[in-house]
Amino acid sequence: MMYEYMTLADNTLITHSQILEKSGEQVVQVHFERPIENGFCSARAELPSYNWIYNEGFTENEITEFTRLMERHAHLFYKYALEEGETVA
DSSP: OEEEEEEOTTOOEEEEEOOEEETTEEEEEEEEEEEETTEEEEEEEEETTTEEEEEESOOHHHHHHHHHHHHHHHHHHHHHHHTTTOSOO
């Protein structure tokens, strides 16, 4: 399940998962989605590695900016993921 975190000025919606266990490590997936004329741009990354799982439609510059945002907000993604999305930023 994904939980809403924030919407950017360009209507990019940012959501996050609950805490997931992966190879004995606690991870949080962060998803970015923006409506476009015939669908959506979407991308997903995983914390704490900042590894991008997929990207469909976002530019390299946008992905760089999203990575910076995740770096600044990682502690909040984990905090809210622990609360299983009950608190929204």
